[in-house]
């Protein structure tokens with residue numbers, strides 16, 4: 001047992017680190033300066049992505065022929081750890097390169113691979129995932145957006161929601177219902193949609209945090225050629241499962257929440273009435289409880305890396321990752337705010353830029369308990385797939401979609 | 407990155423698991439519970455024959471000269487099997503402390519017997535309610551003779567020797583080594599929450615004793631002894647927590663209510679998913695502590711305390727929810743739920759409760775994040 005890189009891993013890390021040292025700083029600086037201007041920041045992101053692609057650090061696990069890095073999942077994790085130190089504008093490409101493009105690589109046609117993959121890896125296009133709807137989130141297969149045959153191809157009609165980065169996206173993968181007369185999982189089909197097609201209307205949604213990262217997307221008689229279909233007609237659910245598998249695989253890369261360094265610093269600074277907060281036993285117990293989860297996340301990722309390093313698939317313990325991490329974000333933020341007493345209600349505008357991390361832990365912690373599979377859905381998955389307990393009762397399962405009530 | 411046990415260590419675990427399964431550990435635990443035995447001699451002998459007890463003891467002292475990793479594997483399997491044996495006391499506390507602080511003569515005299523399971527050792531700490539502190543320590547080593555009373559000594563009735571936390575006449579804490587067959591030792595069984603791992607009161611009235619390690623460094627040595635033992639106890643706790651989850655899962659699949667297996671009701675599914683989550687959190691901390699123990703890493707203090715806290719929490723939660731999942735039958739004397747419920751509580755208290763260990767975590771974090 002050890003926490004050291006193997007020789008090959010160490011060599012890869014050293015190379016990546018050297019490359020980042022030579023190239024990352026100007027992009028990180030621009031990224032920080034442009035915090036308030038997403039469009040300008042996107043341009044910096046595209047340039048960074050192009051540079052990475054040339055060096056083989058974009059989509060590391062995809063083959064070189066399509067513009068990827070031709071590396072292993074382990075290389076990807078190592079590179080991510082190193083890149084993560086810089087604060088670079090990579091957030092626009094997470095969904096596209098983490099989920100949409102791998103779906104096309106694995107389930108798309110040769111023509112689709114030719115047309116979409118390489119330029120996406122180079123940062124020339126931004127992608128979004130158009131799955132969730134007002135009436136279909138956890139129960140994704142309950143979606144209502146219709147695709148019907150029309151002319152040469154298909155006509156899409158309906159509404160998507162919570163679509164991250166849609167307002168900046170060039171393309172999306174959209175899951176639609178093509179046959180309402182069969183049970184819900186069976187009548188779905190997936191398409192690639194050009195976000196500039198007439199009838200696509202993206203309306204940004206303001207989040208609890210005040211930022212705008214996700215959107216609602218309306219489809220009004222949107223024409224999509226049949227060549228944009230991913231997988232067979234009626235096989236959309238299986239294609240979507242491929243996408244979601246990649247979503248889970250990219251989870252757990254560290255959400256950057258506050259933890260013991262921030263909390264200890266604060267606890268040393270503030271006074272709870274009887275001296276420094278750090279000497280207060282109530283505070284100390286909460287720090288200890290938080291630490292257990294905080295450190296478990298680091299150790300879990302060491303476990304994942306170990307499995308990858310042996311060429312194995314990370315074990316079932318990884319399914320607890322997001323569950324622990326999202327709640328940890330909330331807990332850390334609560335401790336920080338409680339330490340400040342009434343002043344804990346203030347924002348970074350009053351408390352300084354350092355406080356942003358606490359706010360982000362508070363807001364994004366809440367978001368991450370829902371996004372990408374809610375806590376409750378994840379517990380179901382652990383219970384069913386890891387522990388082998390029975391599935392929930394499903395009154396909807398064998399009934400034609402158009403016969404369902406509610 | 408290789409944050410895992412080696413294939414050889416896993417094979418050793420597998421071998422132990424099979425041997426322990428054959429030895430009917432639950433029946434043995436119940437025999438202790440009913441008062442007909444203090445620990446399982448057949449299982450203890452089996453572990454000795456497999457080289458499990460002396461796994462981390464050098465060959466020169468009769469051990470198999472492996473590492474603390476193997477010792478953690480042994481603790482884990484004992485925990486899973488709920489085997490009623492004095493491993494924590496004899497190996498986790500006594501042998502580990504002797505290896506670390508003993509003189510050559512002391513090691514020569516005691517270690518081979520402990521490693522072979524011929525002798526049983528323990529440590530005697532608590533004297534009253536609350537946490538033991540240097541100021542409150544009453545037991546005294548005076549001119550080579552020990553005077554005092556220890557309240558709840560694990561395996562105190564079975565043990566041949568004990569490491570006793572005491573002070574010298576100048577009130578300096580010191581660890582002492584005591585032959586419990588020496589004149590002046592009086593032992594009394596005390597009733598406790600888990601008779602499958604019995605406790606005893608030990609009274610010393612002028613018993614011959616020798617210091618273990620240097621006088622004046624007794625408290626540091628005591629701290630060190632506790633953290634090393636904590637790692638092994640955490641592995642026993644982790645094993646127990648896994649066992650509790652398995653038992654609950656099996657029962658949830660078999661027991662029906664409202665027309666289906668109770669494991670299909672979401673309240674039960676989510677409960678067991680939460681148990682799984684805490685178990686996995688405890689596992690990674692225990693592995694980290696195993697690494698720190700085996701490599702004597704600087705993080706040992708933090709890793710041992712973290713493993714202790716996470717494993718205590720996981721075992722308590724798993725044992726309690728396993729009983730809950732069983733319903734009424736879980737509350738019977740006949741059910742095995744009680745064995746886990748009792749063991750989880752006992753192990754949450756030996757070597758000190760969560761209050762003490764969470765405090766150790768924060769102290770270590772303060773050092774790691776020095777202002």
Ligand SMILES: Cc1cc2nc3c(=O)[nH]c(=O)nc-3n(C[C@H](O)[C@H](O)[C@H](O)COP(=O)(O)OP(=O)(O)OC[C@H]3O[C@@H](n4cnc5c(N)ncnc54)[C@H](O)[C@@H]3O)c2cc1C
Pocket residue numbers: 095128129130131132133134135136137138139161162163164165214367368370371372373374375376377380392
């Ligand atoms: C920040 C953010 C970004 C997102 N980005 C995208 C994106 O880019 N593309 C996209 O398609 N979607 C995206 N989503 C949507 C996300 O996938 C859904 O919000 C999520 O799947 C939950 O669906 P819902 O919001 O409809 O909640 P619901 O499914 O209505 O759930 C409401 C509550 O009921 C619980 N619940 C539901 N079903 C069960 C059950 N069977 N058992 C127990 N409890 C249950 C849930 O856990 C939740 O607590 C994003 C969401 C967030 C918060």
